[in-house]
Amino acid sequence: MNGGDHIAEVLVRQGVRFLFTLCGGHISPILVGAKKLGVRVVDVRHEVDAVFAADAVFRLTGVPGVAAVTAGPGVTNTITAIKNAQLAQSGVVLLGGAAATLLKGRGALQDIDQMALIAPNVKWSASAGTVRELVPLLEEAFDKARSGVPGPVFLECPIDLLYDEALVRDWYGAASKGGGIAGAGMRMYLRRHANKLFAGAGRIRASEPRPSKPQAPEKGDVRKAAAWLRKAKKPLLVLGSQAVLEPPALSELAVSLASIGAPVYLAGGARGLLGHGHRLQLRHKRKEALREADLVILCGLPADFRLDYGRHIGRKASFISVNRSETDLRLNRKPDLPVHADPSLFLRRLADVLSEKGGTKGDRWNDWLEGLRARDLEREREIARQAEAAPAGEGAELINPLRLCQEIDRLLVPESVLVVDGGDFVATASYIVSPRAPLSWLDPGVFGTLGVGGGFALGARLCRPESDVWILYGDGSVAYSLAEFDTFARHGIPVIAVVGNDAGWTQIAREQIEILKDDVGVVLARTGYHKVAEGYGGRGLVIEKEEDIRPVLEEALAISRAGQPVLVNAHLAKTEFRKGSISM
Ligand SMILES: Cc1ncc(C[n+]2csc(CCOP(=O)(O)OP(=O)(O)O)c2C)c(N)n1
Ligand SMILES: [Mg+2]
DSSP states (O other), X not given: OOHHHHHHHHHHHTTOOEEEEEOOTTTHHHHHHHHHTTOEEEEOSSHHHXXXXXXHHHHHHSSOEEEEEOTTHHHHXXXXXXXXXXXXXXXEXXXXXXXXXXXXXXXXXXXXXXXXXXXXXXXXXXXXOSHHHHHHHHHHHHHHHHSSSOOOEEEEEEGGGTSOHHHHHHHHHHTTOOOHHHHHHHHHHHHHHHHHHHTTGGGOOOOOOOXXXXXXXXXXXXXXXXXXXXXXSSEEEEEOGGGGSOGXXXXXXXXXHHHHOOOEXXXXXXXXXXXXXXXXXXXXXXXXXXXHOSEEEEESSOSSGGGGGGTTSOTTSEEEEEESOHHHHHSSSOOSEEEESOHHHHHXXXXXXXXXXXXXXXXXXXXXXXXXXHHHHHHHXXXXXXXXXXXXXXXXXXXXXXXXXXXXHXXXXXXOEEEEEOSHHHHHHHHHOOOSSTTOEEOOOTTOOTTOHHHHHHHHHHHOTTSOEEEEEETTTHHHHTTHHHHHHHHTOOOEEEEEEOSBOHXXXXXXXXXXXOOTTOBOOOOOHHHHHHHTTSEEEEEOSGGGHHHHHHHHHHHHHTTOOEEEEEEBOOOOTTTTOOOO
């Protein structure tokens, strides 16, 4: 077994089914070793997408996703996705190639100080110095990636730890051909170094993953929260991505929320947790609801820009914050009750405690809930009216993006997965398109990264081979990962990409033109993105008129269900739907 095989064995033991990569001589033994053991190796067209794909795998399965990239530029190309995973608290294991242990810092090809570069962007990192270290370090990497506050981790694997011992000894032998005492000395030095590299390597085997138990809340805190909830007249729950970190517990969590009976907003990865149209779930006017609530329970998201740094929560309201992170727990606004625990466990225990004592008598909150629901419905009607309106002004002959989103929503089934990658168009979509089931909504998270689409969709479809995977793209965003249509075609990943083509970086243009009166840098052409997708081996369709929306989307869905990736280039008219929205 070489180092690549040892790594592959750990991957299998950890339940890894996919290895995302873009090749390089430094990492070849990892790819070959993984393939030998039945891990599906998926080669992408940009390293950043390998990490985005791995991120999606973690979010959808709870098992860290894995990417392997080559030394130097392979590693630097991942930084945006690694940072995105760090801010989204997603468990990604990144394996990086590196120069041979003896050549580090001596001008070897692709050799840089990778550890210094990566350290601020990951939860944990290490560089292996011997073959026998590979297995325990990688096992620790998995442990760190998924436990507590999950996050990306990095293991640097120098090339001379990965190849067969005989070959590595040959390399070292060839490097010390000189004669005389100097040559002999060099040979001895290199032999000793090789001995050290391989010592004890054969005895190390991969073990079962350590069970990772989410942090449980203190009983007293749960009781206190239950007491506050029973007294509250206008309680509100807001759940973020951290609430869905335990996929096997999701249905129990949904039952617990129903039994608690308080109105709920779902943010980020928690969207879809209660299915479609649940009585307790609200979608609109969160700011107003937070202002009016007398008890706010924030579960698994911090009081960051999404809650106006905590200012959305009324000053007189009692505030309970539940978070796996000590920092996020208290960010910007001090909770009256901080609960440092897994939000899902907290909510499930809270439901238990409440039901032991005869429930919350949730009907006490009927008026509160009905008021919120009425406002929600009013907003839905307003959106529906705007969707009916014929576009006016520039591009009026093209399509109303709200209508497009309504038609996409109509085609969703409980198994559909939605990946969103863009600005204005996808923000519009998030008002209208609603995920039907837990873990079926993937957005970049608080890093706001454009370009996640291709990688996320790749990871999602591999985890859910029976699902329709939709990517909602802006025309700016699509070009970051359009080359992954090549990967989709080669690997049989039939995603459906819908590009809201408004010939510009509209989210930015809206403010820049209004404030600075100049459109420099924010204008794009009406590019034929569908033709690019076709060039890469996918199918391409176009929507230019209202009456084409439904038939073309249906055709796209049929193409995807028949096994081919497809891109729909949908030409949008200008709308005022998001006028005045700012993104800072
Ligand atoms: C990597 C990255 N670069 C730039 C931005 C800034 N940004 C945010 S939204 C946006 C416009 C997106 O344009 P497009 O994808 O066409 O969507 P639209 O707003 O036009 O619907 C830009 C450039 C970002 N968030 N991420
Ligand atoms: Mg655009």
